[in-house]
Amino acid sequence: xxxxxxxxxxxxxxxxxxxxxxxxxxxxxxxxxxxxxxxxxxxxxxxxxxxxxxxxxxxxxxxxxxxxxxxxxxxxxxxxxxxxxxxxxxxxxxxxxxxxxxxxxxxxxxxxxxxxxxxxxxxxxxxxxxxxxxxxxxxxxxxxxxxxxxxxxxxxxxxxxxxxxxxxxxxxxxxxxxxxxxxxxxxxxxxxxxxxxxxxxxxxxxxxxxxxxxxxxxxxxxxxxxxxxxxxxxxxxxxxxxxxxxxxxxxxxxxxxxxxxxxxxxxxxxxxxxxxxxxxxxxxxxxxxxxxxxxxxxxxxxxxxxxxxxxxxxxxxxxxxxxxxxxxxxxxxxxxxxxxxxxxxxxxxxxxxxxxxxxxxxxxxxxxxxxxxxxxxxxxxxxxxxxxxxxxxxxxxxxxxxxxxxxxxxxxxxxxxxxxxxxxxxxxxxxxxxxxxxxxxxxxxxxxxxxxxxxxxxxxxxxxxxxxxxxxxxxxxxxxxxxxxxxxxx
Numbered sequence: 273x274x275x276x277x278x279x280x281x282x283x284x285x286x287x288x289x290x291x292x293x294x295x296x297x298x299x300x301x302x303x304x305x306x307x308x309x310x311x312x313x314x315x316x317x318x319x320x321x322x323x324x325x326x327x328x329x330x331x332x333x334x335x336x337x338x339x340x341x342x343x344x345x346x347x348x349x350x351x352x353x354x355x356x357x358x359x360x361x362x363x364x365x366x367x368x369x370x371x372x373x374x375x376x377x378x379x380x381x382x383x384x385x386x387x388x389x390x391x392x393x394x395x396x397x398x399x400x401x402x403x404x405x406x407x408x409x410x411x412x413x414x415x416x417x418x419x420x421x422x423x424x425x426x427x428x429x430x431x432x433x434x435x436x437x438x439x440x441x442x443x444x445x446x447x448x449x450x451x452x453x454x455x456x457x458x459x460x461x462x463x464x465x466x467x468x469x470x471x472x473x474x475x476x477x478x479x480x481x482x483x484x485x486x487x488x489x490x491x492x493x494x495x496x497x498x499x500x501x502x503x504x505x506x507x508x509x510x511x512x513x514x515x516x517x518x519x520x521x522x523x524x525x526x527x528x529x530x531x532x533x534x535x536x537x538x539x540x541x542x543x544x545x546x547x548x549x550x551x552x553x554x555x556x557x558x559x560x561x562x563x564x565x566x567x568x569x570x571x572x573x574x575x576x577x578x579x580x581x582x583x584x585x586x587x588x589x590x591x592x593x594x595x596x597x598x599x600x601x602x603x604x605x606x607x608x609x610x611x612x613x614x615x616x617x618x619x620x621x622x623x624x625x626x627x628x629x630x631x632x633x634x635x636x637x638x639x640x641x642x643x644x645x646x647x648x649x650x651x652x653x654x655x656x657x658x659x660x661x662x663x664x665x666x667x668x669x670x671x672x673x674x675x676x677x678x679x680x681x682x683x684x685x686x687x688x689x690x691x692x693x694x695x696x697x698x699x700x701x702x703x704x705x706x707x708x709x710x711x712x713x714x715x716x717x718x719x720x721x722x723x724x725x726x727x728x729x730x731x732x733x734x735x736x737x738x739x740x741x742x743x744x745x746x747x748x749x750x751x752x753x754x755x756x757x758x759x760x761x762x
Contacts, residue, residue, distance in 0.1 A: 310384040311458035313372045317365065317391055318462050319524070322517040322614035324361045325398075325697040326527045329615075330539070332356060333698040336724070337690065338544035338712055339560075340598070341580045343591050345538075349581045351720035353754045355731045362399045363411065366392065370412040382454045383467060386446035390474045393439040393446075394616065397481060400436070401702045402728045404758035405429045405745045407738075408438060426738050429745035432759035436485045440494070443478040447471050447505065462517055462616075468506065473515045476508045476622045483625050483634075484706060485760045492634045499635060508619040511653050517614035526612045528603050536603055541596035544712065546577030549691070552673055555662035559654050560694055561596040581715025601658045602695070611657050615696040620650040624689040628707075631681045640676040643685055644669055650692035683709055705761055725754035726761065 334340040335348040342349045369391045376385035400406055410427035430438075452467040463469040475498060482491035498505035508514070519526045528536075541561045549557040563573035575596045578587075597603075602612045623646030630639035648664040655662050668674060676684060686709020693700040704712065705726050714722045730752055735742050742752075750756040 308371070308375060310372055310375050310379075310381060313368055313375075314387075314457075314459040315461055317368045317372060318460070318517065320368070321365045321391060321395060322462075322616060323527045324358070324365065325616065326614045326695075328356065328358060329695050329697045330528055333701060334695060335539070335542075335580070336698070337693075337700040337704060338542040338580050339694050339700075340539050340545070341542045341578045341582070343538050343540050343578055343582070343587050343595070346581065346587070346715075349715050349718075351715065351718045351723075351725050351754065353725045353728060355729045356402070358399060358402055358728065359406075359731045359734065362395050366395050366412055369395065382449040382451065383457050383470075386449035386474070387457065387460075387470060389442040389446040389449075390470065390477065393443050393474075393477060393481070396435060397439055397477075398697060400432055401484070401758070402698065403730060404727055404756070405431050405749045406435070407741075408435045426741060428741050429748075431748055433485075433488065436481060436489075436760070440478055440481055443474050443481070446474045447478075450474070462515065469513065469515075472506045472508055472513050473617065475505045476513075476515075476617055476619075479507065479622060479625050480617065483629060484702065486632070486634065487706065488760050488762075490634070491629070495629060495635050499637075508617075508622040511619060511649060511656055514618045514653060515616040516618065517616070519609075519613065521609055522607065525607065526602070526610050526614070528598075528612070529605075529607055529610060531603070531606065533603075533605055537592055537597060539598070540592070541575065541577035541598075543577035543579045545694075546575055546596065548687070548710075550575060552668070552671065554691065555660075555668070556651065556654055556691065556694075558599070559601055559658045559660055559662070560599050562599055564594055564596050566593040579716050581717040583717055601654075611659070612695075613657060618649070618653060618692065618696070620646045620653065620692040621689065621696075621699070622646075623649055624685055624692070627685050628682065631678075631685070639678075639681060643676055643681070643688065646685075646692065647674075647688055650688075682707065683711075686710055705758075720754065723755055727754055727756060727758055729754060 332348050332353075335342060369388050372384060373388035373392070375381070376388060396406075396408060400408075406429055407427035408430040410424045410430075413424035413427065450467050450471045457463075457465040457467065457470075460466075463473070479495065479498070482494050485491070498507070546557075546561075548554075549560075557575055561575055564576050567574040567576075576594060578591060578595045582591075600610070602610055604610055623642050626635065626637065627639045627642035627646060629635045630637045630642060644664070647669065651662050651664045654660070674684070674688070686703065686707050689703060690700050690710045693703065704710065704724075712724060714720075714724050730742060735752075746752055749758070
């Protein structure tokens with residue numbers, strides 16, 4: 273009896289041990305792996321972030337900076353700005369970026385860690401430039417607190433000076449981390465795994481942030497260090513260095529192609545932009561926009577815009593035939609492929625940054641050459657993407673209103689930067705807020721006391737769920753109003 277009982281116990285023990293050995297294998301889901309490889313996050317991070325830039329650029333950036341105007345339901349034109357979706361979209365994308373950073377940290381994957389830091393800098397910078405103070409150091413800590421501390425559900429708002437210092441630090445760290453010897457970067461739809469291009473982007477983005485806060489913090493030392501060490505801090509220099517997402521065939525189409533043609537026709541060329549480009553006979557105008565339907569019918573194609581904030585009486589049904597729609601490079605019909613790219617940062621912008629920095633004495637160099645190189649780089653880019661044979665000819669560069677003049681340099685640089693930043697997120701808006709160039713007249717009819725807004729409102733959800741920290745942020749920054757200047761503007 274004892275032998276039988278022993279045999280039964282032994283059999284049960286063996287069975288349980290066998291089951292225990294295979295438990296994890298049996299209970300794992302091959303379709304939902306617990307270990308995520310970083311390359312699985314790359315596409316969503318890049319495409320999701322850039323798609324938001326493209327969408328925001330068309331819906332509000334182009335209108336605020338008077339590239340385009342709304343001829344039906346002109347809410348942005350009349351400065352009913354609200355909070356926009358940028359806050360929620362930004363933090364949604366940043367959660368994926370944080371996952372990438374966590375994985376890269378755990379596994380010692382420096383190149384992915386660097387990319388996460390660059391994307392954090394890109395996304396946080398566009399958010400803080402739109403809202404001002406916001407959660408940065410305590411943000412994205414739903415799983416763990418800062419330095420592995422407790423979970424943070426209601427993050428504090430950081431002041432913009434702290435955010436900027438942190439982002440510049442992250443970009444410098446990313447530049448030093450990136451190394452082609454540290455492994456391949458997979459699923460990189462922006463630079464195809466080119467480590468050098470990521471370094472160039474990181475450093476050029478750093479230059480943007482250094483200049484943007486220059487009214488508060490002298491950028492001279494940082495800029496001069498970078499320019500003196502091109503091997504360590506490579507910068508954008510040719511069109512091939514542009515940070516611009518290339519869209520291909522369906523389903524990865526330029527985001528604007530998801531819009532109905534009926535909606536596209538009610539956002540037209542702005543008179544401010546058309547007057548400037550027509551006066552300069554700018555060869556980019558036929559790429560940016562189409563001739564008015566009325567002029568095409570008459571056999572004399574021309575480009576005409578509508579005044580931003582035009583009165584309702586003058587926004588009748590006949591306004592569409594008399595004004596220009598966005599160019600075929602950007603939209604042809606719903607779900608039809610176009611060559612337009614999602615612009616993040618272009619070499620033309622970097623050249624204008626350098627030109628302005630020379631004029632202001634932050635760096636040494638030839639401001640005129642940087643300025644003209646910026647114009648050339650913009651036209652070369654549109655030539656390469658659109659297929660239209662344009663260039664910055666001597667005639668264009670030497671005409672009144674373009675020819676470099678040291679006495680009027682900042683106005684000239686600001687105006688050409690504005691042209692080059694067409695349909696690039698809100699970057700022209702941020703530069704206008706910082707410099708006052710180009711000189712713009714507020715919309716004819718507006719609900720903001722003839723003032724162009726300088727920030728978005730915080731989302732209502734944040735005001736309710738994170739009320740105490742929201743209230744503290746306003747004590748530092750000022751009222752939650754579209755006219756409250758953010759830190760680097762003051």
